[in-house]
Amino acid sequence: MSQQAFQDCYPEELSHCYGCGVNNAKGHQLKSYWLDEESGETIAHFTPKACHTAVPGFVYGGLIASLIDCHGTGSASAAAYRAEGRVIGSDPALRFVTGALNVSFLAPTPLGVELTLHGRITEIKERKVIVEITLLANDITCVKGSVVAVKMPATMG
Amino acid sequence: MSQQAFQDCYPEELSHCYGCGVNNAKGHQLKSYWLDEESGETIAHFTPKACHTAVPGFVYGGLIASLIDCHGTGSASAAAYRAEGRVIGSDPALRFVTGALNVSFLAPTPLGVELTLHGRITEIKERKVIVEITLLANDITCVKGSVVAVKMPATMG
Numbered sequence: 001m002s003q004q005a006f007q008d009c010y011p012e013e014l015s016h017c018y019g020c021g022v023n024n025a026k027g028h029q030l031k032s033y034w035l036d037e038e039s040g041e042t043i044a045h046f047t048p049k050a051c052h053t054a055v056p057g058f059v060y061g062g063l064i065a066s067l068i069d070c071h072g073t074g075s076a077s078a079a080a081y082r083a084e085g086r087v088i089g090s091d092p093a094l095r096f097v098t099g100a101l102n103v104s105f106l107a108p109t110p111l112g113v114e115l116t117l118h119g120r121i122t123e124i125k126e127r128k129v130i131v132e133i134t135l136l137a138n139d140i141t142c143v144k145g146s147v148v149a150v151k152m153p154a155t156m157g
Numbered sequence: 158m159s160q161q162a163f164q165d166c167y168p169e170e171l172s173h174c175y176g177c178g179v180n181n182a183k184g185h186q187l188k189s190y191w192l193d194e195e196s197g198e199t200i201a202h203f204t205p206k207a208c209h210t211a212v213p214g215f216v217y218g219g220l221i222a223s224l225i226d227c228h229g230t231g232s233a234s235a236a237a238y239r240a241e242g243r244v245i246g247s248d249p250a251l252r253f254v255t256g257a258l259n260v261s262f263l264a265p266t267p268l269g270v271e272l273t274l275h276g277r278i279t280e281i282k283e284r285k286v287i288v289e290i291t292l293l294a295n296d297i298t299c300v301k302g303s304v305v306a307v308k309m310p311a312t313m314g
Binding site: 013014016017018019021024026027051052053054055056060061062063065066067069070097098099100101102103104105108152 | 170171173174175176178181183184208209210211212213217218219220222223224226227254255256257258259260261262265309
């Protein structure tokens, strides 16, 4: 895709996340994009490794929760920039953390194929964005999740 | 502890989970135990690695979700054996998968200390067990979660 990933627009010092930080060499480095900016739909793709097993042949739920989490906070950041009419990544940074994460595992997620995460912004306020996410494998919905993303405070302590 | 961990009692072929399988050399190998079998309370400890970062100094939410997930399914398995009056690990195996996972991040979880997961069995039926989990760091509750664990079907396809 020609767009820059949301996570590639995070400030350097906030790009260490194991799930999506470009500065975390050991992490998943998930990349999220607009699928349709107008309607608030986002997309990400990820292919789990063989070690990301639950039981043989299926993806471990913790990884799925992680992908939903990072696609949710990334989508929230992009949506907040859009709501302010600002270019994503411009200062001051709009970075979100997860307040709540809900995941429903509807069908076992097969290992060995690329997964697709579809996000949809369903609520946006200044300090809180809600993102509903569907995870598909082979075009079948395996998991649904929602992320309540909260604007990151100036200090985390 | 003198008890054997719940996950160490899983059948060989169901011990590949990235979060808790003894046969997954790259995974987290979480170990869960009874804290009080009588009242249905369980415990696990885990020290995240430096790479498990969200933003510098704090633990990545995806790892926390993973730990809650595996402590939940492990606790469910132990509770199901207890309900049947059977020794954990005896055949036929009682292994659970996650139907739903809900996580509320109440305070940032500091990196660099051992985390404690307290589980409490709140509902137990033949095919479904609900486990409420609290995650503490430095004796402070940072995260609360619940796992709806569903008895693993004979085949996952």
